[in-house]
Amino acid sequence: MPASPITAVLVHSPFLGPASLRPLADALAAHGNSTEDLLAGSSINTEDLLAGSSNNTEDLLAGSSINAVLLDLRPSVVAAPMHQVLVGAFADAMSELASESLNTGEEDLAGPVVLIGHSGAGPLLPAFADALEDTVTGLVFVDAGLPTPGRSWRDTVPAELYARLRSASREGRLPRWQRWFQPDPLTELVTDEHLRAEIADEAPEVPVAFLKEPRPDVEWDGPAGYVSLSGAYTGDVAAAEALGWPVRRLDTHHLAPATDPDPVAVAVLEVLAELLTAA
Numbered sequence: 001m002p003a004s005p006i007t008a009v010l011v012h013s014p015f016l017g018p019a020s021l022r023p024l025a026d027a028l029a030a031h032g033n034s035t036e037d038l039l040a041g042s043s044i045n046t047e048d049l050l051a052g053s054s055n056n057t058e059d060l061l062a063g064s065s066i067n068a069v070l071l072d073l074r075p076s077v078v079a080a081p082m083h084q085v086l087v088g089a090f091a092d093a094m095s096e097l098a099s100e101s102l103n104t105g106e107e108d109l110a111g112p113v114v115l116i117g118h119s120g121a122g123p124l125l126p127a128f129a130d131a132l133e134d135t136v137t138g139l140v141f142v143d144a145g146l147p148t149p150g151r152s153w154r155d156t157v158p159a160e161l162y163a164r165l166r167s168a169s170r171e172g173r174l175p176r177w178q179r180w181f182q183p184d185p186l187t188e189l190v191t192d193e194h195l196r197a198e199i200a201d202e203a204p205e206v207p208v209a210f211l212k213e214p215r216p217d218v219e220w221d222g223p224a225g226y227v228s229l230s231g232a233y234t235g236d237v238a239a240a241e242a243l244g245w246p247v248r249r250l251d252t253h254h255l256a257p258a259t260d261p262d263p264v265a266v267a268v269l270e271v272l273a274e275l276l277t278a279a
Contacts, residue, residue, distance in 0.1 A: 005111040010025050012073065016203055019198040022258070023261035025068040076088075080209050080213065083216055088131070098134070114138045115139050116140045118257055127218045138272070139220060144233065146239055147218075149215060149217045149218055149219055152211065153210070154211045166211075176200065195258060199258060223279050225272070226246075227247075250267055
């Protein structure tokens with residue numbers, strides 16, 4: 001990986017808030033520690049994570065630092081046209097950060113810029129990249145859907161799922177993400193009560209119209225990679241492999257970026273190492 005700082009912009013799902021990725025952002029920012037330190041207390045060991053990888057710990061982490069940027073995009077999913085507002089808000093927030101960095105003389109946004117999208121943020125990453133003035137070096141999809149330019153969320157899921165969510169909506173708004181499922185995935189996956197409450201409280205009541213809006217018709221042909229956490233996106237993982245992307249699989253769950261971020265961070269760093277070498 002390059003010696004110049006890498007700006008890793010973490011993008012949370014439109015159906016969740018930044019708490020779902022904040023622990024991962026912290027782990028990435030602290031990546032200068034050895035892998036053994038980074039994985040201390042994790043349920044996933046170093047040998048399992050790095051099995052089959054061509055990168056050793058020193059090669060993976062040496063000579064570079066990570067500036068992890070985590071934005072709060074929840075205010076952008078309140079009214080139509082939500083995709084347009086989301087992309088505009090993302091670009092404005094990044095422009096503001098760049099201006100602040102320039103004014104203070106800091107290097108917070110120096111070096112390569114990569115976007116890391118979790119869950120429902122995945123399909124929007126090309127549009128976010130296209131909206132930035134600076135060239136984005138690569139995209140990393142973390143247990144996320146792949147881009148479907150010009151197609152809506154409704155177009156990509158079983159009709160019965162959309163019908164169920166629409167029937168559960170109130171006053172044109174979807175239930176919070178954790179209420180889409182039985183049992184509640186937060187109760188099952190997030191054992192820390194404070195973190196569970198924070199994720200639950202942050203989940204917005206997204207308008208049903210968001211599910212029907214076509215996603216931005218923006219393609220991505222640059223470097224990209226995938227980190228799989230669960231069985232929720234097997235088709236997307238297979239598609240990523242078919243495209244020749246670097247892929248890492250962890251035997252964990254969809255909310256591991258919040259509950260067990262360190263092994264996820266190492267997997268992301270491995271993918272980034274391959275992307276930045278290719279770039």
